[in-house]
Amino acid sequence: MEQIKLKASLRETGGKQSAKKLRSQGLVPAVVYYHGDESVSIMVADKEISKIIHLAGGENVLINLTIENEKKAKPRAVIIKEVQRDPVKRSILHVDFNEISLAEKITVEIEIVAQGESIGVKQENGVLDHPLRMIKIQCLPVDMPKNIIVDVSNLKLNQSIHVKDLALSDKIKVLTDPELLLFHVKLHVEEVVEEVAAQTPELEVIREKKEEETPAAGGKAGAEKPKEELKKEAAKPEKK
Template identity: 40%
Template sequence: MAKQVKLKAEPRTNVGRSAVRKLRARGLIPAVIYGGNNKPQALQVTAREINAVMSHASGENVLVELEISGEGSNRTALVQEVQHSPVGGEIRHVDFHAISMDQMIQAEVPLEPTGTAVGVKTFGGLLEQSLRALAIECLPGDLPDRITVDVSQLNIGDSIHVRDIQLPSGVAAKVQPDLTAFSVVAPVVEEEPVVTEAEVAAAGPEVITEKKEEGESAAPAPAAKEKAPKEKEQKK
């Protein structure tokens, strides 16, 4: 299950690109929290703390207990979205979704196969994963980091659908039960091209040249025409 971690935050009054650039230069990350009965609120967190929270997270869904400076009580939130730099991958912005621990939430949880399918191990088939994440509904305390699916019994032509996945207690899938999550397909065999008699005839007979014996030199080139005789000696 997703672990709840504490994170300190401060209200952010300065907004805009210039203010955000100055914020990041000071080692702070802009954030926002929305949801619940409150209006969206701009926040800022330290890059060091949010990096620690995300690096130790065992899945994509992270529950945080936000300790916002100036507020009397902490607020429980789900990390809804994290924006990264396209170049270095650093965290640029974080969205928090305020939630209540006694109210159902919806989230997408990664699906991970475990084991080696018999159709892959024995017959050389290929395991295809059609569903990378599963949309679920549960209480925040029941939110799983990921959902593992045992694919070891799959033979070629077999499939696992959403209805076949064993979900943790308190978790319900929010997609069609007949959706395919995993399947094993036969390996692709490349067929050799078939040459017809017409193609052979069109190619013509094979021309074989005589092989020279070892040490045999090439035939000498024809001798050049003898030079014209010298002019007759001058008469004495």
């Protein structure tokens, strides 16, 4: 794998305010770790590190890091360990590098990328399922791939590709379970939503209330006295 060159400068750790000041100057605070014990605080140009992350493949890139004003004149071979971003702007806030030995094998996660359109999708009303997108491998830094491209164009309906089906270099050891599923073409089924005709509860309540308030057909005449009887009662003299 080709090494990408990156220049950096030593920096003094000064907390959040110091880091904020660096970012305003177009610099990103970073740390280089070696075997998890030693660490060096550095700063890199935001423009340069962004280019590496976005255009060159991000974390699975072998970087030739030169730190200016450092006693150790020889460039360091590093890979990106972690990138911290602003949750809203997505700008880079901080980067952690791991220094590695080119003679020692490293363990990294590599992205699985589909290439082509499968027969099952084009001709058999299928849809391509891609459940596992990263696998773990072990290799020398110079043999580390940017990603693993898998040709899925020959996949028919109900056919699959597993981790064990990957054709990789003998220099790469796969650590992920070989039986795990990478790709599968399944039948595309459209969901049919059935509309159920139902009365609105509010209308039912109003209807029931009206029915309760309306008296029976013969009940109104029995409940109210005829007008003639009312007149007779009004004409009767009061008993003294």
